[in-house]
Amino acid sequence: MTVRENVDLRQLRAFHPLNRLSDDQLVVLINRAERRVSRPGQKILERGARDGMDFFLLKGAVELTAGDGRQTTVTAGSEQAMNAIARLQPRMFDVTAVQPCQFLVIEQSVLNNLLRSAPLEHSDDKAGEDMDTDEDHRLLMEFYAELKSNQVSLPSMPDVAWKVRRLADREDSSVEDIGKAITADPAMSAKLVRACNSALYRGYSEVRNVHDAVVRLGGRTTRQLVTVFAMREVxxxxxxxxxxxxxxxxxxxxxxxxxxxxxxxxxxxxxxxxxxxxxxxxxxxxxxxxxxxxxxxxxxxxxxxxxxxxxxxxxxxxxxxxxxxxxxxxxxxxxxxxxxxxxxxxxxxxxxxxxxxxxxxxxxxxxxxxxxxxxxxxxxxxxxxxxxxxxxxxxxxxxxxxxxxxxxxxxxxxxx
Incomplete structure (x- = not known):
């Protein structure tokens, strides 16, 4: 159902980035938002979903479950609940109610538009937290809005690191397979041989080629070191x-x-x-x-x-x-x-x-x-x-x- 006077503006100011909005903007937000209630055991958000909504937890507690099964409980009013729940999209967690819950649900596009025109100051801001100029403020709000709307690209893993990691994880891969993937990148080959001859991994004799370096280091260490060296390019x-x-x-x-x-x-x-x-x-x-x-x-x-x-x-x-x-x-x-x-x-x-x-x-x-x-x-x-x-x-x-x-x-x- 639509939320109007039921929500206290002071309660909304506890949330980030709602605390950047003026009273008038919060009233607009309240009239554009929806309050949803959930019973214990009800799934609120699904991992991998893109719904374009922000869920702010007003009451109750939820459990966030990551892809690895790790679980975190978030209770209304806690520091973890001061941001929208599982706010990045696609969603990185399944979110399930563990207590009777109330949420303020707002379209991200609506919130982003309000943030773009948010004022520089309001009375509840902490001293020193405001930006120095109105232009700075508007730029950062626009920046946040674009990031939250997934208008930002994640970097790709460097090609040589991706190939070596995949090969090293396969049981049927040989030293020759891994070595061939590395030698396709001359700069990576030189770094790996240098590492193998360094004080960290030095053996009784000097290594002169990638094949011997992979033999000395082993597949697991080779995989990690190639990724380490590749990361500089990111x-x-x-x-x-x-x-x-x-x-x-x-x-x-x-x-x-x-x-x-x-x-x-x-x-x-x-x-x-x-x-x-x-x-x-x-x-x-x-x-x-x-x-x-x-x-x-x-x-x-x-x-x-x-x-x-x-x-x-x-x-x-x-x-x-x-x-x-x-x-x-x-x-x-x-x-x-x-x-x-x-x-x-x-x-x-x-x-x-x-x-x-x-x-x-x-x-x-x-x-x-x-x-x-x-x-x-x-x-x-x-x-x-x-x-x-x-x-x-x-x-x-x-x-x-x-x-x-x-x-x-x-x-x-x-x-x-």
Whole structure:
């Protein structure tokens, strides 16, 4: 049924991005919206669907089920419920009511039109959260609207990485098959041979060709390393200013990946190369945001707002990219929750997401970006790396002792 005076404007202001709308716009939204009620056990949204609607949870609780079976409960009024439920489309979750629920349902096109003309300020905004100029505000609202409407393309996995991953996953693939796929890309061939002769993988004799490199490394490690080396090509832009931002993203990814490798090698059963790749991919969701920003030249003049957009969107977009690329669920989890200091994985043993969270925290500390960081003992991922018995000081000492290893990894990932 249609919602009118039944909905309190103050309740709507708790939701993002509804808190950017004026009172008059909220009244328009209420009159264009619909309130739906659902009983426990009723499916609200279906994974993979494109319905063009935003569902805001007013009352009750829902359960989100991902493709890997992982489940998350979201309760009305909680921080997780402050955005539209499972807002990216196609839907990444099945959503089922676990309590009697009420939703405010609004067409995305209607909301996007309202956001494009939203005012710069309203009384409920927190100090310092408004943009500096009306133009900045309008640009960012338009940018969000286009992203939410799926007018943004996800990057494709580099061809050589895709071929090698598919071959390595097949039981009937031979070393020759994998080697042939790699040698078709001379630059990748050189990188793999160099890696095989580096201090990380060096054997008793020098490797001189791709075939011998694949034999020494094995199919699994070869697959991960080829993907690692290919990822640099994803962080590219034709716009010089955006390329600077891409380079900064890659430097951050490289640091987090190297730290994750060392932590995995030190005290977990996670393959170090998998941890390295998960670290490199943790911020890949920011890449489409930057690419899309090429269509908004004026937005480039507001680096702070562009960073804000990347921070808000990269987790969901990153998870969508890795699902599209058919990465294992552990990688998708690391991309989706790697920027959540307080996320606690449901698995018993340490997972990639734990290594990414801890590595990101160390990367921030190393860069003297301590503002807003939690205490070490408040981060569940630290507790889950039990064999390390980590504290702030022990963790820093471990990484200091592994400085040479970190330098080797950084060198391996540097341009050649």
């Amino acid at each position: 962080f590219r832009s034709r716009h010089p200013e955006l390329q600077k931002a891409m380079d900064e993203l890659w430097r951050e990814a490289r640091t987090v990946g190297a730290l994750a490798y060392v932590l995995a090698e030190s005290a977990t059963r996670v393959a170090p190369e998998e941890a390295l790749l998960a670290g490199l991919l943790h911020n890949i969701g920011a890449v489409p945001v930057l690419v899309h920003a090429e269509h908004h030249p004026a937005l480039l003049a507001s680096p702070a707002e562009l960073r804000r957009a990347m921070a808000e969107l990269q987790s969901d977009i990153g998870a969508a990219i890795l699902e599209t690329w058919r990465f294992p669920d552990t990688f998708v989890e690391a991309a989706r929750h790697g920027d959540d200091w307080f996320y606690e994985c449901a698995k018993d043993k340490p997972q990639l997401v734990d290594l990414v969270i801890v590595s990101r925290l160390h990367a921030r500390i190393s860069a003297d970006q301590n503002e807003g960081l939690p205490e070490f003992e408040q981060v569940p991922a630290y507790r889950r790396l039990g064999a390390l018995e980590l504290s702030a000081s022990r963790s820093l000492k471990l990484l200091s002792a592994a400085r040479e290893r970190l330098d080797q990894l950084q060198d391996l990932l540097s341009p050649r």
